[in-house]
Amino acid sequence: MIDTSEFRKGLKVLIEGQPYNIVDFQFVKPGKGSAFTRTTFKNLLNGRVIEMSPRSGEKFAPANVEQVQMQYLYYDGEFYTFMNTETFDQLQMTEDQVGDAKDFLMENLVADVMLFNDRPIAVELPNFVELVITYCEPGVKGDTATGAQKQATLSTGATINVPLFIEQGEKIRIDTRTRSYLERVKK
Amino acid sequence: MPHSHDETPTSASASAAASASDMTAAAPSLVQPLPRETLEAQYGVEAARLLLERSWLEDPAFERLAFLRRQGIEPYPLVQGVQYPLTALRALETMEQQPVMVAGRLIRLELGDTSGRLLLTDSSDTLWLKLHPSLLAALDKEEPVGEEARVLPHLSPGDVVACSVLGRWPDVAIVSAMLLAPNLKPLPVDKRPGGGATLETLVWRASVLRELRRWFDGHRFVEVETPILAQHSGLEPHLDPFEARFRPSPAHAGKPVWLLTSPEYALKRTLVHGLERVFQLSRVFRNGEVGAFHNPEFTMLEWYRAYSDYRTIMEDCEGLIITLAERLGMGKRLTWQGYKVDLTPPWPRMTVCEAFREYAGIALEEAPDIERLRAAAEKAGIRLPAGIDWEEGYFRILIERVEPALGFGRPVFLTDYPAPFAALARVRPEPFPVAERFELYIAGVELGNAYSELNDPQKQAERFKEEQWQRARLGAPVFEPDPDYLRALSQGLPPTGGIAVGVDRLVMLLLDLPDIRHALGFPFPMAE
Numbered sequence: 001m002i003d004t005s006e007f008r009k010g011l012k013v014l015i016e017g018q019p020y021n022i023v024d025f026q027f028v029k030p031g032k033g034s035a036f037t038r039t040t041f042k043n044l045l046n047g048r049v050i051e052m053s054p055r056s057g058e059k060f061a062p063a064n065v066e067q068v069q070m071q072y073l074y075y076d077g078e079f080y081t082f083m084n085t086e087t088f089d090q091l092q093m094t095e096d097q098v099g100d101a102k103d104f105l106m107e108n109l110v111a112d113v114m115l116f117n118d119r120p121i122a123v124e125l126p127n128f129v130e131l132v133i134t135y136c137e138p139g140v141k142g143d144t145a146t147g148a149q150k151q152a153t154l155s156t157g158a159t160i161n162v163p164l165f166i167e168q169g170e171k172i173r174i175d176t177r178t179r180s181y182l183e184r185v186k187k
Numbered sequence: 188m189p190h191s192h193d194e195t196p197t198s199a200s201a202s203a204a205a206s207a208s209d210m211t212a213a214a215p216s217l218v219q220p221l222p223r224e225t226l227e228a229q230y231g232v233e234a235a236r237l238l239l240e241r242s243w244l245e246d247p248a249f250e251r252l253a254f255l256r257r258q259g260i261e262p263y264p265l266v267q268g269v270q271y272p273l274t275a276l277r278a279l280e281t282m283e284q285q286p287v288m289v290a291g292r293l294i295r296l297e298l299g300d301t302s303g304r305l306l307l308t309d310s311s312d313t314l315w316l317k318l319h320p321s322l323l324a325a326l327d328k329e330e331p332v333g334e335e336a337r338v339l340p341h342l343s344p345g346d347v348v349a350c351s352v353l354g355r356w357p358d359v360a361i362v363s364a365m366l367l368a369p370n371l372k373p374l375p376v377d378k379r380p381g382g383g384a385t386l387e388t389l390v391w392r393a394s395v396l397r398e399l400r401r402w403f404d405g406h407r408f409v410e411v412e413t414p415i416l417a418q419h420s421g422l423e424p425h426l427d428p429f430e431a432r433f434r435p436s437p438a439h440a441g442k443p444v445w446l447l448t449s450p451e452y453a454l455k456r457t458l459v460h461g462l463e464r465v466f467q468l469s470r471v472f473r474n475g476e477v478g479a480f481h482n483p484e485f486t487m488l489e490w491y492r493a494y495s496d497y498r499t500i501m502e503d504c505e506g507l508i509i510t511l512a513e514r515l516g517m518g519k520r521l522t523w524q525g526y527k528v529d530l531t532p533p534w535p536r537m538t539v540c541e542a543f544r545e546y547a548g549i550a551l552e553e554a555p556d557i558e559r560l561r562a563a564a565e566k567a568g569i570r571l572p573a574g575i576d577w578e579e580g581y582f583r584i585l586i587e588r589v590e591p592a593l594g595f596g597r598p599v600f601l602t603d604y605p606a607p608f609a610a611l612a613r614v615r616p617e618p619f620p621v622a623e624r625f626e627l628y629i630a631g632v633e634l635g636n637a638y639s640e641l642n643d644p645q646k647q648a649e650r651f652k653e654e655q656w657q658r659a660r661l662g663a664p665v666f667e668p669d670p671d672y673l674r675a676l677s678q679g680l681p682p683t684g685g686i687a688v689g690v691d692r693l694v695m696l697l698l699d700l701p702d703i704r705h706a707l708g709f710p711f712p713m714a715e
Contacts, residue, residue: 027478
């Protein structure tokens with residue numbers, strides 16, 4: 001069991017059977033009063049953030065959450081299949097479980113899969129991925145200063161804003177945290 | 188040169204082995220440990236482990252010391268004669284004939300064939316000082332290099348260095364350089380000696396303490412020092428004092444001593460015996476409290492006024508804090524973490540009931556039990572967890588809605604606490620009994636707690652009994668109440684107002700520091 005005095009950012013605990021990540025916490029104690037730990041928890045299943053102030057000394061069960069490096073193999077219309085790069089074990093995730101990460105999942109990408117009680121609950125992408133543009137309006141030369149952008153469709157089917165000079169068929173680098181274009185990748 | 192070495196520098200040819208053998212001659216225990224079994228039998232397992240532990244003796248950083256000694260340089264000479272701060276070089280007239288010695292930390296070193304200079308800093312100044320041609324010539328010579336220049340090729344930034352300087356500003360030059368203390372490990376650039384307050388904050392903090400004492404002196408308060416290591420602890424249910432052991436003696440057999448959470452009992456006893464205005468600045472200790480506003484060891488300012496009550500203490504707070512702000516050059520306002528607070532008195536007074544109505548939308552006087560409090564909280568959009576009592580419900584609403592709203596724009600005195608939170612304050616029997624107690628808030632930070640002191644020994648005895656039971660129910664250790672305090676009240680404590688103020692939080696507010704650890708030179712380490 002984990003006491004509130006052992007709280008730190010990133011610690012994963014169970015609340016009503018669901019895994020939560022401790023985002024932030026603060027020791028609060030009104031004058032002559034009992035101590036609380038004002039805590040921000042993020043639900044790892046649905047991403048919802050809650051604020052709670054457990055009494056100091058209250059105990060939480062640790063959540064059995066681990067991150068495993070896995071390679072994305074394919075999507076069969078229902079499940080996303082990943083393979084453990086060490087054991088070659090495979091597992092399947094639903095669209096819900098993969099969440100927004102699906103926009104940048106291309107075959108053979110190695111990503112962190114989060115397991116809760118050995119079941120996959122989320123995918124954490126590398127910070128940067130490289131993807132090919134499958135469709136966009138023809139490129140416009142010059143005018144790189146104004147920062148004007150256009151929409152482009154990626155090989156994964158997702159759309160993203162890119163600068164005007166980008167051409168269809170080019171490979172670009174993307175920051176997955178901000179979901180934004182970073183630069184052109186030279187062949 | 189006006190200095191002397193504590194030992195004759197070993198000659199350049201002396202080997203490290205020779206100096207190592209000197210050391211072993213002086214301290215045979217360093218190299219001739221007894222067998223582990225013998226040590227364990229004699230001193231115990233843990234002591235034996237510590238006696239045989241050698242890792243910190245063999246720190247690789249020490250290799251530079253051996254190297255320097257091989258060059259004939261004593262890295263830690265005994266030196267007399269550093270008479271002047273660096274900045275004096277800008278003004279001294281005597282050093283045209285007679286060199287003067289200055290010292291400081293070496294920031295940079297430039298050593299060329301025809302010129303060289305050192306950048307030195309101390310608390311007074313930071314100066315580039317060039318090397319005198321005679322020193323450069325000495326360096327150029329065939330071995331052995333003269334003593335005045337010997338250390339130059341072996342200096343590193345960070346070393347503490349002394350220099351003899353000759354000439355007239357700005358045309359001054361180093362004629363002799365000496366190492367005072369080598370820098371073997373990188374020094375953090377942020378100048379936080381204990382990982383907490385910066386040097387600048389420490390200096391400001393000292394000004395706050397000085398001005399505090401000046402204010403109390405000006406108002407004819409006597410500074411009293413009472414024990415922090417005491418025979419009896421307070422009984423506040425939610426405070427956890429550190430327990431210590433006095434070496435067993437017949438008088439103390441089996442009894443612990445305590446590091447106090449507050450020195451209030453002894454201070455009030457001085458009023459019983461005739462002092463009328465007293466204050467104390469002391470370290471107090473509270474186990475288990477660590478966070479952005481809590482350190483288990485902190486500085487408490489307490490003051491007590493006989494023939495007075497909590498209203499006078501409010502005026503003291505206003506006067507004291509405005510004076511501090513003005514003396515620190517802030518005028519009648521302070522800014523803490525972007526929040527501007529106007530200190531012009533009088534500061535608003537707000538009762539606990541008013542504050543609950545204003546900030547939580549809850550009529551506390553109409554919710555005297557947990558069921559009604561829960562219903563009122565529910566209406567106000569606050570969900571209280573199941574299974575808690577009224578007190579915890581009160582504290583949860585206080586920390587979630589009320590405290591975070593207090594003291595923005597202007598400081599506020601939160602006054603007249605419900606009787607269950609009277610602690611050591613007198614209770615006024617109104618329809619809804621309230622204690623003459625206040626807490627001072629500035630920008631959401633609770634700065635102090637004050638009472639019209641309870642001086643009825645019988646009521647105090649009853650409170651102690653209640654607190655013992657509360658402690659038992661909370662699973663906290665139950666102590667004997669301080670008999671000296673009860674006796675003192677029985678002898679007659681004049682009506683008294685008193686307060687305890689967290690000085691570290693006051694420093695946070697005055698110096699605009701976000702975390703108590705930035706106000707403390709050496710904060711308690713917190714789990715990462």
